[in-house]
Amino acid sequence: MTRQGETDFRTRLQHWLPKVVLSPSLAMVLVFVYGFILFTIYLSFTDSRILPSYGWVGLENYSKLWRLSHWTTSLTNLGIYAFLYITICTALGLALAIFLDQKIRGEGALRPIYLYPMALSFIVTGTAWKWFLDPGIGIEHTMHLWGWESFRFGWIKDRDFAIYTLVIAAVWQTSGFVMAMFLAGLRGIDSEIMKAAQIDGASNFNLYRRIVIPLLRPAFLSAFVILAHLAIKSYDLVIALTGGGPGRATELPATFMYSYTFTRNQMGIGASSAVIMLMTIAAIMVPYLYAELRERK
Amino acid sequence: MMSAAQTQSVRTGHVTRMFIYLFLLLSALFYLLPFFIMLTNSVKPLGEITGGNMMSLPEVFTLEPWKAAWSSAQVGVEPTGLRPYFWNSIRMVVPAVFISTILGALNGYVLTKWRFRFDTILFGLMLFSCFIPFQIVLIPMARILGILGLAGSTYGLILVHVVYGIGFSTLYFRNYYAAFPTELVRAAQIDGARFFQIFRRIMLPSSGPIIVVCVIWQFTNIWNDFLFGASFASGSGAPMTVALNNLVQSSTGVKEYNVHFAGAILAALPTLLVYIVAGRYFVRGLMAGSVKG
Amino acid sequence: MGFLDIRNVTKSYGRVEVLHRVDISVEEGEFLVLVGPSGCGKSTLLNMIAGLEDISSGDIAINGRVVNGVHPSNRNIAMVFQSYALYPNMTVGQNITFGLEMHGVPRPEREKAMKEVAELLQIGQLLDRKPGQLSGGQRQRVAMGRALVRNPDVFLFDEPLSNLDAKLRVNMRTEIKKLHEKLKTTIVYVTHDQIEAMTLSTRIAVMYQGHVQQLGAPKEIYDTPANLFVATFMGSPAMNIIPAQVVMQDDRPHARVTTRDGSHAMLPFSQANLAAWDGRDILLGIRPEAITDPDGADRKSDNIVALGNHIGLTEPAGSDTFVTMTLGGRDTIARMRADVSVSPGDRFEFAVNMDKAIAFDPGTEDRIGP
Ligand SMILES: Nc1ncnc2c1ncn2[C@@H]1O[C@H](COP(=O)(O)OP(=O)(O)O)[C@@H](O)[C@H]1O
Ligand SMILES: [Mg+2]
Numbered sequence: 003m004t005r006q007g008e009t010d011f012r013t014r015l016q017h018w019l020p021k022v023v024l025s026p027s028l029a030m031v032l033v034f035v036y037g038f039i040l041f042t043i044y045l046s047f048t049d050s051r052i053l054p055s056y057g058w059v060g061l062e063n064y065s066k067l068w069r070l071s072h073w074t075t076s077l078t079n080l081g082i083y084a085f086l087y088i089t090i091c092t093a094l095g096l097a098l099a100i101f102l103d104q105k106i107r108g109e110g111a112l113r114p115i116y117l118y119p120m121a122l123s124f125i126v127t128g129t130a131w132k133w134f135l136d137p138g139i140g141i142e143h144t145m146h147l148w149g150w151e152s153f154r155f156g157w158i159k160d161r162d163f164a165i166y167t168l169v170i171a172a173v174w175q176t177s178g179f180v181m182a183m184f185l186a187g188l189r190g191i192d193s194e195i196m197k198a199a200q201i202d203g204a205s206n207f208n209l210y211r212r213i214v215i216p217l218l219r220p221a222f223l224s225a226f227v228i229l230a231h232l233a234i235k236s237y238d239l240v241i242a243l244t245g246g247g248p249g250r251a252t253e254l255p256a257t258f259m260y261s262y263t264f265t266r267n268q269m270g271i272g273a274s275s276a277v278i279m280l281m282t283i284a285a286i287m288v289p290y291l292y293a294e295l296r297e298r299k
Numbered sequence: 300m301m302s303a304a305q306t307q308s309v310r311t312g313h314v315t316r317m318f319i320y321l322f323l324l325l326s327a328l329f330y331l332l333p334f335f336i337m338l339t340n341s342v343k344p345l346g347e348i349t350g351g352n353m354m355s356l357p358e359v360f361t362l363e364p365w366k367a368a369w370s371s372a373q374v375g376v377e378p379t380g381l382r383p384y385f386w387n388s389i390r391m392v393v394p395a396v397f398i399s400t401i402l403g404a405l406n407g408y409v410l411t412k413w414r415f416r417f418d419t420i421l422f423g424l425m426l427f428s429c430f431i432p433f434q435i436v437l438i439p440m441a442r443i444l445g446i447l448g449l450a451g452s453t454y455g456l457i458l459v460h461v462v463y464g465i466g467f468s469t470l471y472f473r474n475y476y477a478a479f480p481t482e483l484v485r486a487a488q489i490d491g492a493r494f495f496q497i498f499r500r501i502m503l504p505s506s507g508p509i510i511v512v513c514v515i516w517q518f519t520n521i522w523n524d525f526l527f528g529a530s531f532a533s534g535s536g537a538p539m540t541v542a543l544n545n546l547v548q549s550s551t552g553v554k555e556y557n558v559h560f561a562g563a564i565l566a567a568l569p570t571l572l573v574y575i576v577a578g579r580y581f582v583r584g585l586m587a588g589s590v591k592g
Numbered sequence: 593m594g595f596l597d598i599r600n601v602t603k604s605y606g607r608v609e610v611l612h613r614v615d616i617s618v619e620e621g622e623f624l625v626l627v628g629p630s631g632c633g634k635s636t637l638l639n640m641i642a643g644l645e646d647i648s649s650g651d652i653a654i655n656g657r658v659v660n661g662v663h664p665s666n667r668n669i670a671m672v673f674q675s676y677a678l679y680p681n682m683t684v685g686q687n688i689t690f691g692l693e694m695h696g697v698p699r700p701e702r703e704k705a706m707k708e709v710a711e712l713l714q715i716g717q718l719l720d721r722k723p724g725q726l727s728g729g730q731r732q733r734v735a736m737g738r739a740l741v742r743n744p745d746v747f748l749f750d751e752p753l754s755n756l757d758a759k760l761r762v763n764m765r766t767e768i769k770k771l772h773e774k775l776k777t778t779i780v781y782v783t784h785d786q787i788e789a790m791t792l793s794t795r796i797a798v799m800y801q802g803h804v805q806q807l808g809a810p811k812e813i814y815d816t817p818a819n820l821f822v823a824t825f826m827g828s829p830a831m832n833i834i835p836a837q838v839v840m841q842d843d844r845p846h847a848r849v850t851t852r853d854g855s856h857a858m859l860p861f862s863q864a865n866l867a868a869w870d871g872r873d874i875l876l877g878i879r880p881e882a883i884t885d886p887d888g889a890d891r892k893s894d895n896i897v898a899l900g901n902h903i904g905l906t907e908p909a910g911s912d913t914f915v916t917m918t919l920g921g922r923d924t925i926a927r928m929r930a931d932v933s934v935s936p937g938d939r940f941e942f943a944v945n946m947d948k949a950i951a952f953d954p955g956t957e958d959r960i961g962p
Contacts, residue, residue, distance in 0.1 A: 012493075013663040019494045020413035027402050027465050028421060034443075034462040035428040038436040045438060054442065098326060101319045104311055114578050115327045118334075121574035121581060122567045123523035125540045129547050129563040130333035133340075133556055139353055147352045178330065182582055206311060235432050238525040242544060259434040264530070269438060276434040287430045295423050416606075482677035485644050486738075490691030491665030500690075504681035 039280065046274035052267040063274040073275065075250050076258040079165050083254065084233035086169045091229055092222070094173065095180025100210065102181070103188045113185075116178035124175065128242020131171040132158070164244055164251040168236075171243055176232065180225050187221035188214070227290045231283050255279050341365060341561035348556045364557035368546070368565055372558050375534075375545045381562050383535065384542035388522060388569075390453050391538055395460035396517040402461070403468020403513055404506065408498055410469070411476040412484045422473060429466035437530055444531055451536050459531065460521045467520075468513050471587055475509040476502065508580070515577055516584035519570045539566045593656075595620035595778055596641070596746055601650035603636050603802075611636055611802045613650070618795075621776045627789035628799035629825070634782040637799075638748050641780060642671050655745050665694065667746075670739035674751040676731045678723035678738075685719040688737045709737045729760050736771075749781040753788065765791060786826045790814065798822045816950065820875065820957040823950070829880050829927075833952070834920040836876040838869040845869065847876045847949070851901045852918040862895050862947050865962060874960065875952040880914065882948040883926035885934075889943040899942045903934050917942070 046064070049057040067073050098116060102109050119127060134140045137156040145153035157163035191214060199213045237256035244252040246261075255275055263272030311319070340348055341364050343357040351358075370380035410422050440459065441450070449455030479502065487497045528538040537545070543566045547559045574581055594617035603611035611633045618624050626634045639645040641652055643664035651658050659667045670691075678687050688709060689702040697705075710716040713733045723731060732752065739747055752768075753761045769792055772779055783789055789796050790810045798805045798813060798821075806818040817823035817831075824830045836847040839858065845866035847859040859876070866874075882890075889896045904916040904923070908930065915926045915934055926942055934940055951960045 013661060013666075016494055016663065020409040021415065023405050023494075024409045024421070027406050027425070027469070030462050031425050031428050031465060034440070035431065035436065036424070038439040039431070041439040042435050054438065094326075098323070101323055104316070104319055106319070106323065112323055112327055114574075115330050117578070117582060117585075118571070118574055119330065120585060121519055121570045123525065123540050123543075123570070125523075125525050125544050126563045126567045127333060129543065129559055130337045132547070133559070134333060134336055134353070139348060139556065141353075144352050144354045174330065174333065179585055182585065186586055206315075231430050237434075238540075241525065241529075242547070245548070256432065256434055260437075260530075263438060273438060276432065276437070279432040280435045283430060283432055284427075287427060291423060291426055291430075295419055295426075480675055480677060482673040482675050483679060485639075485642075485664075486671065486673060486677035487679070487690070488644060489642060489664045489669065489671050490738075491663075491694030492690070496694065501679055501681075 042273050043277055046270060046277050048270055050269035050273065052269065054269065059270070063270040067271050067274050067278075070271075072250060072253065073255075073258060076253045076255050079252060080234065080254050082165055083168055083172075083236070084230065086166070087172050087233050088226060088229045090169065090173045091177045091180050092225055094177045095225065096184050096215075096218075098177070098181040099184035099188055100214075102185060113182070116181050118178070119175045120179050122175075124238035125242045127171060127175055128239050131167070131174070132243050135167050135170075158244065159248060161248050161251040164248055168239060168243060168252055172233075172236065172239055175239070176229065180229070183221050183225050183228075184218060187218045191217050223290070227286055230286050234279060234283050337560045337564055340557055341368075341564055343557055345553070345555055345557050364555070364561040365565070367555070367558045368562035372546055372555070372562065373549060373552070374542050375549070377535075381539065381542050381546065381565055384537055384539050385565065387453060387532075387536060387542075388539040391456045391460065392518060392521050395457045395464065395521050396514055398457070399461045399464035399468045399517050400510065400513050402465055403470075404472045404503070404510070405498070406465070406469040407472025407474075407476045408502055410473050411479070412481060412497075412502075413494075422469065425466045425469050427466070428463065429470070433463065433526055437526075441530065451532050451534055453532070453536055455531050456527060456536075456538065459527050460517075460524065463527075464517050464521065468517060471509055471513045471516070471584065472506070474587060475506065479505065508583075511577060511580045512584040512587065515573055515581050518573060519581065522570050594618050595622075595655060596780070597651070597653040598637070598641070599651045599653070601637070601640060601652060602648050603633070603640060603645065604648045609648075609802065611640075614804055616797055616804065616807060618778060618780065620778055623772050623779045623781065623792055623794045625789040625793035625796050626780065626782045626799055627786055627796055627825075628784065628805075630784055632799045633802045634784075634799055635750055638671075638750055638780060638782050641746070642669055642748050643667050665691075668742075668744050669746045669748055670742045670744040671748040671750065672735045672739050672752045674754055676723070676735040676755075678731055678734055680723055683720050683722055684715065684726070684734050684737075687723065687734060688719075688741050691738065691742050705741050705743075709741045712740065713737050728756050729764065732756060732764060736768075740775075745778065747777055747779045747781075749779065751783055752781075754783070754785070768792065786828065790826070798825060800825070815948070816959065817877075818959055820877075820952050823877050823952070823959070827879060829914065829925050832876075832878050832880065832883070832919070832922070832924045834876045834878065834922055834924060835873065835954075836920055836951075837873055838866055838871065838951075840867060840870050847874070847951070849876065849920045851899075852904075853902070857899050857901075859897050859899065859944060859946055859949070860895065861949065861951070863951075863960075863962070866951055866960060869951070869960065873954055875954050875957075876920070877950045877952060877959075878924075878944065879948060880925040880927040882945040883924070884943050884945075885928050885932045886941060886943045888929045888932070890945050890947075893945045893947045895946040897944045897946050899944050900939060901942060903936055903938050903940050906934055906936060915940075 045054055047058060047060060049055055049059045102112065106112070135155070135158040137143065137159060142153060142155045158167045195213065196209065199209050204212065235256060236254055237260070240246055240252055240254055240257050246253045246257045256279070259272050259275045259279065262268045262275065336353060339356055340353060342360050342362065344359055344361055347358060368381055370382050371378055372380050374381060374384065410418050444450040444455045449458065483501055484497055487501050492500060523540060524538070525540045525544065528541040532538065533541060543562050546562050596618040598614055598616040601611065601614045602609060614637060616624070626637060628634055636645060640647050643659065643662060647660050651660055653659065654667055654669070679690065682690065685706055688706050692702045692705060710719060713736060715730065715733050715737060718726060718730060718734065723734065726734065735752070753764050756764060765788060781792060793810055795808065796810055796813050797807045800821050806813055806822045813822060813826055817826060820833065824833065834849055836849045839846050839848045841858060845861045845864070847861060848856050849859060851857055886898070901917045901919065904918060907914040911930055913928045913930055913932055915928055917924050917926065952958065953960055
């Protein structure tokens with residue numbers, strides 16, 4: 003008998019081909035994502051200014067960073083912004099989803115209206131909101147023309163309130179997406195559970211409070227993770243809407259990093275702020291992705 | 300009673316339903332308002348905005364702001380309008396979408412049908428790359444683009460968008476192909492089809508929907524990007540979003556709100572069109588982007 | 593040496609070994625069925641024969657050629673899958689000829705081969721349809737057509753009938769058997785359905801937890817199962833397993849079993865070698881059809897024993913009536929003629945065909961020879 007234990011060449015090639023095909027993408031991700039992350043982390047320990055420089059300064063950039071009121075203001079702003087943004091988006095998205103799920107006539111027309119802002123650039127929507135909120139020509143001006151002389155809405159020009167205009171525009175942009183996530187969750191609930199609860203005599207309010215909303219837990223988690231990471235990454239909207247002002251009233255870590263690195267030539271400090279942003283997002287995303295990937299296996 | 304409960308999963312009273320409809324309609328107004336304002340004010344003469352009411356329909360209808368925004372408005376230093384930047388964006392988006400989709404499809408194919416040790420970890424690494432704050436890569440990316448001679452060029456942006464788009468496109472195809480029966484791949488192997496033949500003859504012909512989802516998502520994301528555009532291509536190579544921002548933020552001269560609005564709509568038009576034509580796929584992409592496949 | 597040789601083959605996923613030293617030799621023209629519960633490793637073994645899974649150790653040879661590492665398409669095998677695995681984007685005709693196309697067979701020959709197969713399987717009128725437009729039975733035929741057109745050395749079937757409804761399954765089973773009788777090609781067929789295994793095979797390999805428990809002709813497997821697992825897996829309802837003790841009486845080994853009222857019954861064995869087990873506990877195995885009413889007992893047997901016991905449940909099943917009793921503390925099923933008159937609670941004289949009884953070692957769970 004002929005013995006052919008040797009694998010033929012084409013079959014061996016086939017064995018390697020999948021890995022060969024995957025490798026360019028993998029190499030790109032390893033270099034451009036993980037390599038760059040390491041490089042930025044390294045820079046955050048150096049005395050880089052306009053250009054990368056490799057003088058080791060230890061934790062100096064980090065200690066400088068935390069002493070900068072500019073940075074702490076950014077963080078405080080982010081705290082306020084993220085909290086309101088996540089809470090309002092979730093509440094509004096949930097309300098819209100639950101209401102839309104009541105066999106609403108015209109659901110097919112309403113849903114795309116709630117969602118279309120997601121298709122637009124923050125720069126575009128920022129422009130729209132910027133002029134709409136502008137007291138000179140926007141809603142305040144309109145109210146005056148309509149005869150409500152005492153109406154005041156100058157938040158976008160007010161240091162104490164400008165951050166809330168960011169929240170308004172950002173909620174407008176993403177709450178439709180949250181609605182879609184909850185709606186998918188609602189549609190995934192076994193209708194027999196709903197029927198059983200109704201036969202058990204649960205009122206509508208209790209049906210939602212005790213049965214439906216607890217069943218939406220995965221959707222809540224996804225929404226939270228997505229919104230949190232969007233909040234931390236928020237950059238475009240700030241640039242388009244307020245440019246970080248008035249003063250520093252709407253500075254966020256993302257704008258801080260950009261201006262320290264590229265306009266103030268404090269690359270070391272900029273890098274350390276980027277590292278902190280990454281850590282924050284990783285703390286949220288990594289456990290979530292880990293759980294998702296394990297589930298799937 | 301029972302049959303009623305079957306046709307309508309939750310029964311609501313008349314007053315409640317009135318309230319629900321009211322809430323939904325008011326919300327719809329809230330979502331439509333900014334777009335309404337952009338649209339109406341983009342066809343008004345400037346005087347009608349500054350001297351008049353932003354909420355009212357135009358008394359004089361004019362397309363001048365659109366023409367100005369497209370071809371003559373001051374963007375940065377040159378009075379070129381947004382037109383050259385629009386084409387910059389097109390030149391950037393088309394190859395970037397094409398390449399990242401192809402790579403995503405191949406990756407998804409390998410990761411689901413040619414599994415090997417540590418493949419889930421590799422995928423996890425790719426997936427996490429979608430969610431990083433891009434600030435963390437700005438500095439080294441600027442350096443590398445400089446070294447490669449791609450700084451300020453469309454090619455540089457294509458590279459950037461491909462690199463940071465691979466995670467999502469791989470996610471889409473991986474989730475889709477995971478549900479694609481592996482037995483088909485095995486049958487094709489027995490029939491004598493090899494790696495690329497299986498991909499081309501068996502997988503791709505069944506991938507229509509996910510290709511649409513992926514293309515739409517990448518198109519929307521790359522078109523709408525501002526951070527990379529502003530960081531790596533701020534001059535005459537800038538994409539549409541950066542140019543729009545320059546137009547709106549320019550501090551010289553009178554603020555031509557109508558031109559700004561027209562420019563904003565021009566910048567929004569491609570993605571908006573895609574949304575109107577294929578919104579269903581856009582939503583699918585969004586949902587898959589929240590990872591749950 | 594056979595036509596298809598599986599020699600000492602093992603399969604591991606990482607550190608977990610899921611197939612342990614499988615050794616099977618199949619003659620040309622045989623119909624080998626791999627049967628066992630889900631997860632026992634049947635598909636894994638079949639996939640290794642096909643070349644779809646690597647072999648961790650050992651050899652597989654087809655027609656005298658070791659095929660380890662040879663691409664599936666170069667092994668001259670064809671496979672029919674449980675889900676049929678028809679390419680959804682191709683027509684039936686394209687599905688059938690895809691393999692020939694991949695092997696560079698020119699179009700006219702492909703067309704000719706397709707026509708022949710279509711005629712054999714009576715699917716000529718389906719050739720231009722897409723798989724999505726076919727019924728389950730039609731898809732099944734197309735999948736077989738795709739395998740047949742290759743004219744392979746070995747056909748591999750992985751649970752090809754389990755997605756069909758009960759009636760169609762029986763029809764297709766008959767057709768597969770006819771096809772085998774006509775073509776005489778070697779077949780390896782995977783199923784978890786022991787009836788399919790019994791009806792189709794010329795030989796059966798019963799698998800459990802990655803081991804081949806027994807390899808043999810269907811009758812051999814049924815009558816002399818190697819161990820408790822094979823005994824209870826093959827046959828429906830399953831073989832009764834009754835705790836008993838071997839007692840010598842009149843120089844003959846008997847099984848002493850406890851009836852429901854606590855008294856003992858003595859059942860004489862036909863196997864003399866059980867004398868060696870005198871005084872020890874065994875498990876007595878009797879198939880339901882070997883326990884009947886006295887009139888229904890097998891007349892050819894010379895070891896029919898009467899056993900008085902109370903009747904538990906009766907389950908009329910149309911062609912038979914199943915009667916339950918308690919023996920050795922276990923529910924024991926007897927298979928009787930449909931018209932037997934029995935009612936629950938009555939005392940009844942069962943006829944036990946001890947020619948068919950076997951004994952198992954309760955420790956190793958192996959059948960006590962010969
Ligand atoms: N890719 C794999 N990785 C790890 N374990 C596997 C893999 N494929 C199958 N197994 C394990 O191998 C065993 C046999 O599987 P299989 O051959 O599909 O069983 P069967 O076809 O008899 O139902 C099962 O326990 C299964 O969990
Ligand atoms: Mg199986």
